[in-house]
Amino acid sequence: MKLKLDNETFWLVGGVLAVLAVATVLGRFLRARVRDDRGVKTVQNLNARIKAWWMMVAVFGLAMLTGGIGSVILFGLTSFMALREFITLTPTKPSDHRTLFWVFFVITPLQYWLVATGWYGLFAIMIPVYAFLFVPLRSVISGDCDRFLERTAKIQWGLMVCVYCVSHAPAMFLLTIPGYEGQNGKLLFFFVLVVQISDVLQYVWGKTLGRHRIAPHVSPNKTWEGFFGGVATATLIGAGLWWATPFTPLQSAGMSLAITLMGFGGGLVMSAIKRDRGVKDYGAVIEGHGGVMDRIDSICFAAPVCFHLTRYFFT
Amino acid sequence: MTADLLAILARTISGANGRWVGCVPDTRQRIYFANHTSNLDALVLWAVLPPEVRLLTRPVAARDYWAAGRLRRHLAEKMLHAILIERKKPTAHDNPIGQIVEAMGETGSIIIFPEGGRFSGPDPMPFKSGLYHLAQKRPVVELVPVLMDNLNRILPKGEVLPVPLLGSVTFGTPIQLLDGESKPAFLERAWRDLVKLRDL
Numbered sequence: 001m002k003l004k005l006d007n008e009t010f011w012l013v014g015g016v017l018a019v020l021a022v023a024t025v026l027g028r029f030l031r032a033r034v035r036d037d038r039g040v041k042t043v044q045n046l047n048a049r050i051k052a053w054w055m056m057v058a059v060f061g062l063a064m065l066t067g068g069i070g071s072v073i074l075f076g077l078t079s080f081m082a083l084r085e086f087i088t089l090t091p092t093k094p095s096d097h098r099t100l101f102w103v104f105f106v107i108t109p110l111q112y113w114l115v116a117t118g119w120y121g122l123f124a125i126m127i128p129v130y131a132f133l134f135v136p137l138r139s140v141i142s143g144d145c146d147r148f149l150e151r152t153a154k155i156q157w158g159l160m161v162c163v164y165c166v167s168h169a170p171a172m173f174l175l176t177i178p179g180y181e182g183q184n185g186k187l188l189f190f191f192v193l194v195v196q197i198s199d200v201l202q203y204v205w206g207k208t209l210g211r212h213r214i215a216p217h218v219s220p221n222k223t224w225e226g227f228f229g230g231v232a233t234a235t236l237i238g239a240g241l242w243w244a245t246p247f248t249p250l251q252s253a254g255m256s257l258a259i260t261l262m263g264f265g266g267g268l269v270m271s272a273i274k275r276d277r278g279v280k281d282y283g284a285v286i287e288g289h290g291g292v293m294d295r296i297d298s299i300c301f302a303a304p305v306c307f308h309l310t311r312y313f314f315t
Numbered sequence: 316m317t318a319d320l321l322a323i324l325a326r327t328i329s330g331a332n333g334r335w336v337g338c339v340p341d342t343r344q345r346i347y348f349a350n351h352t353s354n355l356d357a358l359v360l361w362a363v364l365p366p367e368v369r370l371l372t373r374p375v376a377a378r379d380y381w382a383a384g385r386l387r388r389h390l391a392e393k394m395l396h397a398i399l400i401e402r403k404k405p406t407a408h409d410n411p412i413g414q415i416v417e418a419m420g421e422t423g424s425i426i427i428f429p430e431g432g433r434f435s436g437p438d439p440m441p442f443k444s445g446l447y448h449l450a451q452k453r454p455v456v457e458l459v460p461v462l463m464d465n466l467n468r469i470l471p472k473g474e475v476l477p478v479p480l481l482g483s484v485t486f487g488t489p490i491q492l493l494d495g496e497s498k499p500a501f502l503e504r505a506w507r508d509l510v511k512l513r514d515l
Binding site: 080084085087088092094097098100101104 | 330375435465467470471474476478479480481
């Protein structure tokens with residue numbers, strides 16, 4: 001896991017910082033100009049997002065600069081926090097307590113240890129095979145059959161989405177791409193950038209032009225206009241970043257399209273879960289923690305697909 | 316210093332920050348009464364109070380649990396400055412209410428769990444009469460309902476190792492004993508005010 005700091009990395013990081021700087025200035029400008037109540041709320045929300053972005057970029061940049069290992073630790077902690085939110089939101093019983101202890105303190109660190117040591121074979125099957133079998137086994141020992149399948153399924157789902165899927169992002173360091181050795185950090189940066197910029201652009205297009213809701217019961221803020229606008233512009237931006245990736249411009253566009261579509265799907269599915277559990281509960285329990293899951297829902301779905309597409313076609 | 320570290324640790328493990336929906340943190344004399352589902356409750360409620368309030372606030376805890384074992388005893392006596400009371404059989408000589416009122420003095424606040432034990436049903440148990448007697452003895456003190464949520468999943472009864480889920484501690488609107496209010500009516504009202512916090 002070595003990371004070369006080349007010109008392209010510099011342009012990627014510099015570009016993101018420049019965009020953020022412009023966004024911050026724009027946010028200040030809007031705050032001074034907008035007067036009506038709804039507008040003020042939107043601008044407050046926008047400025048909060050921009051602030052959160054600075055934080056995320058700082059943390060992510062630091063993780064990148066330490067080479068692969070920093071990213072592994074960062075995504076490992078993110079998984080841990082996301083799982084914490086997911087299980088908090090999901091009712092389990094006291095008889096699941098010890099299973100959960102294993103899930104948090106053994107299985108999750110083990111998965112990221114496998115990424116850090118580059119043991120691809122076990123990384124790919126540890127959670128779908130071994131943890132899948134271990135979770136019901138550990139729960140059945142407690143002897144509580146009430147809603148057994150439901151409880152087991154929820155814990156397994158949490159593990160798959162919050163840990164297994166997310167761990168595919170830092171696992172991009174494991175790919176040996178001919179002609180791209182030592183540059184995988186840029187691939188990871190590209191991936192995260194496309195996912196997040198797609199989220200932002202869908203939000204922006206939706207806020208400005210959004211009329212027709214895609215799934216009003218699941219996520220009232222998602223509109224067709226936001227979806228098409230966001231996916232198209234994020235795909236274009238992704239294509240324009242081909243120089244930082246192992247892809248040609250056309251391949252880069254295709255990969256960006258796959259990433260944005262999966263990201264959109266992830267956001268929708270995680271919304272449905274929140275709605276199922278009642279958003280109110282979620283907010284009450286994690287107030288002040290600012291929902292890690294809300295920020296990474298699109299990464300959950302996009303990371304494994306981006307990883308495997310790259311692995312299949314480019315290694 | 317070590318107490319501050321303990322408070323930070325407790326907040327990290329429980330993922331809880333105080334949500335002050337019915338009042339603001341204040342150093343005035345208060346009785347915080349909370350539902351009780353986990354051994355973490357007293358520690359976490361104490362930990363989410365701001366430091367200057369925390370210094371003045373002592374949890375009331377059962378001696379049979381907190382005096383058993385050196386670590387627990389150290390935690391209760393040296394860190395939390397808990398008021399340890401006998402819950403098995405109160406006698407004329409060892410009357411917890413008198414002991415608590417004396418320990419509060421003129422400025423101290425306390426944390427009590429008026430259910431008299433840990434219960435993990437969907438609703439808290441009906442309150443025992445201790446809260447009423449305290450309110451009667453100290454009528455000017457504010458009684459603050461506090462809802463502890465999800466902590467029993469972090470550390471259920473009978474478990475030693477915690478799981479890092481997110482708990483929450485919600486502070487409601489202070490109440491006081493009304494003129495001529497009967498014991499059952501007051502306890503019922505206090506109970507309802509506590510349960511109401513779940514919907515906020």
